[in-house]
Amino acid sequence: METQAWPRRGERHDGMRIPSGCAVAGVGSTGGRPISGDTVVCMVCAMPERANGLGAGYAAYGIYPDLADCYAFHLMYEDAGARASVEELLQAGFQVEVAEPIPTRPRVLVGAPMLWRYFLRVPERVARSWEESHAEPGGDGPPGEDDYVVRTVMDINTGIPGAFVFSSGRNMGVFKAVGHPEAVADFFMLDQYRGHSWLGHSRFPTNTPGWWGGAHPFSLLDWSVVHNGELSSYGTNRRYVESFGYRCTLLTDTEVIVYLVDLLVRRHGLPLQAACRILTPPFWRDLDGMGEEAAQLRTARVIYGGALLNGPFTTILGHSRGLVGLTDRLMLRPLVAATRGDLFYLASEEAAIRAVCSNPGRVWSPPAGEPVAVEVGLSQVAVSAEVARS
Amino acid sequence: MSLAAQDKMRYASYAPPEFGVRVDEARCKACHLCVRQCSLGALAFRERVTPRDASCVGCLRCVAVCPTGAITVAQNPWPLKPNESWPEWAVRGIWGQASSGAKILTGCGNDKPYPILWDHLVLDAAQVTNPPIDPLREPMELRTYLGRKPERLVPGQVLQPQLQLEVPVMFAAMSYGAVSLNVHRALAMAAREMGTFMNAGEGGLHRDLGPYGEHIIVQCASGRFGVDPDYLRAAAAVEIKIGQGAKPGTGGHLPGEKVTPDIAATRMIPVGTDAISPAPHHDIYSIEDLRQLIYAIKEAVDYQKPVGVKIAAVHNVAAIASGIVRAGADFITIDGFRGGTGAAPLAVRDHLGIPLEVALAAVDRRLREEGIRHQVSLVASGGIRCSADVLKAIALGADAVDIGTAALVALGCRLCQKCYTGRCSWGITTQDPELVSRLDPEAAVRRLTNLLRAWSLEIKEMLGAMGINAIESLRGNRDRLRGLGLDPLTLEILGVQPAGK
The missing domain is CATH 3.20.20.70 (Aldolase class I)
Structure with missing residues (x-):
């Protein structure tokens, strides 16, 4: 398939979004047991009606155990000049442990940008000086290495033409491209990786995005998000996170979910469950009827109106400690959850789960707007929905 | 000078009445209601309901209360030779001020034809x-x-x-x-x-x-x-x-x-x-x-x-x-x-x-x-x-x-x-x-x-x-707005894309 060249400078910034239908899938081992990439690929490929070959991608956690304490940057480059600029920036600001091309089977997909990955440590002197000069007035706590990394990602993605960081967490990685999901997995050789949790995505965009960076998942630090839907609140959400220094640079509204989660959980120190209830809060009529135990939910909704996600969506959020599935408050897009042994599955369709697990122990569709979460490393599946809605 | 006196001066000026009040004799039952309800003295009863157009402000109270629908109030056409440089408001203002020597007072909001975005x-x-x-x-x-x-x-x-x-x-x-x-x-x-x-x-x-x-x-x-x-x-x-x-x-x-x-x-x-x-x-x-x-x-x-x-x-x-x-x-x-x-x-x-x-x-x-x-x-x-x-x-x-x-x-x-x-x-x-x-x-x-x-x-x-x-x-969701017929600079200030984009 013919893919478009790298978007022209500024083109990613014009606020245009590409609506798309999608398939989302996630699988995790609560015991932290490594799973091959084949499982999630098989799940995504079981939902072919939801994709048209114009984008697919995966996120994997626990895949770089030997360099687990390094930030793993995955980069796309349009040309060698972009690579030189980024490498100069990384050399100056980080201790670069490894710099190498991302292994691929290149003949599987055409039009690939240059794909590189870097394993980085933040030198102590940089972290310290950055901490001193960038202390945030908002009282977000001492800005540490993570803030420095976020700033670097934003600087590259908005400041260096032809370069795009699409993965920046530790011991995790994102792999995505324009292509059918099986081809994308084959291209990135995902059968060679083993991780304790995986996200997968394939899309049905309503026009031709062409650019590999526009595929899902979107990721920042430890967070990655796959998303089926469209945020009718996108403009509100984008302006809200921009007030906190995030810069939305992509052709899709999904990245704003990543920034919201990063803001709420990492910078504001809220538990992930609480953050999810901010993204899709209960209706006021329900909150009004809940009494004192819901005081914090009410307060959160008053404070975080700009973070409410509206419009039809199903999203799966990955992080190194687990997976969370979340739908919009009316559940206008589907989500099915299932468990089997130590494995936990989330997908747009039950068929995707049954494709890899013929006899799941429990299958259910989570209530609209209520997060369904699993934590990796627990001996049993802990699925919670904090507030039951009447 | 009191407000009433100011107005009196204005209406005593050369300005032709802004509004014309017409009473349909055939419908009027001479109930006097309109005369009592007109708070500006624009209607009197002298054998029949007699309008004083110069005092009418176009509040339409008389029209609303008349039980037989006998009254119509209409804006008078500006009788001066058309002149884009000297519109009615400017000429009226000068006449009024020439007779009163005072600021022109008004109520409500700006009624000028500035663009309403x-x-x-x-x-x-x-x-x-x-x-x-x-x-x-x-x-x-x-x-x-x-x-x-x-x-x-x-x-x-x-x-x-x-x-x-x-x-x-x-x-x-x-x-x-x-x-x-x-x-x-x-x-x-x-x-x-x-x-x-x-x-x-x-x-x-x-x-x-x-x-x-x-x-x-x-x-x-x-x-x-x-x-x-x-x-x-x-x-x-x-x-x-x-x-x-x-x-x-x-x-x-x-x-x-x-x-x-x-x-x-x-x-x-x-x-x-x-x-x-x-x-x-x-x-x-x-x-x-x-x-x-x-x-x-x-x-x-x-x-x-x-x-x-x-x-x-x-x-x-x-x-x-x-x-x-x-x-x-x-x-x-x-x-x-x-x-x-x-x-x-x-x-x-x-x-x-x-x-x-x-x-x-x-x-x-x-x-x-x-x-x-x-x-x-x-x-x-x-x-x-x-x-x-x-x-x-x-x-x-x-x-x-x-x-x-x-x-x-x-x-x-x-x-x-x-x-x-x-x-x-x-x-x-x-x-x-x-x-x-x-x-x-x-x-x-x-x-x-x-x-x-x-x-x-x-x-x-x-x-x-x-x-x-x-x-x-x-x-703040300006993505859900589009501008029609706005110049690029105004669109930029509003933070809104033009329709079609």
């Missing part, structure tokens, strides 16, 4: 990829909280005081004195019924409105009328009035003849004295002075009520608003140049200030750039005419809007712009007991609540069409 903005709707939501089937949330928000949620924290609005529309500041007590009562009762707020304006709070305090915002303006600790504590919130969109940078003047014993008591001034609001607050000559007043009021109310600041939309409004946030205000009301007034010099009303649309967009953008927008609430005021204007204002960045003129129109106002005469035949902007009694407070409450209810229904319908089920998801 609301009418060049359209809202988005959802199709296929983003399904619309049916408000008859699904909850559609309009609740809005005004007040200062913390940077983030801290478990167990108690929020600073907030105003809870069930519909994001409040009644704009109009003082007792500018409007009648019946109007004040109706606004307060309607605000309570609809879960919103009325702003009592700068003329104090009549004792009868005490029971509605939880739905009233009181003002502290440059005249400090009626301000004492009980007044501040009686209301749900306090607003420091720095400016008014219709007359930015100018003060106010309620003539002594309107200062009845009741108004005098409410304003805490002697009966019959002029109530003068100076142009500036004489204790506010800088942003740090404003900060002192904000905190003086917060101290007086034990930090139990939000304290806001109202400013007129002027060229530098974004920087001013930013300073006000930093000075500690919990909400900011931006009043655009189409906002109404009970009395203002015509020159000021029509030529000072900027439209709400651009001011709101500029303020919202500046506060976001500075990372402080989410800390405060923005109220957009001045020229909101319909539910679509409300939504467009919210999409440009407002938390809620104020309506003043629209509320008065709901009560019968015919926009004759003669509020300053105190002779409002509809009983709205008058203190004449006979005229005041024409407005039935209960009917007025019904009309106001009907208006808000109708707008709520329309807002829900439009939100649903946009695939949004909570009003906060539209706030």
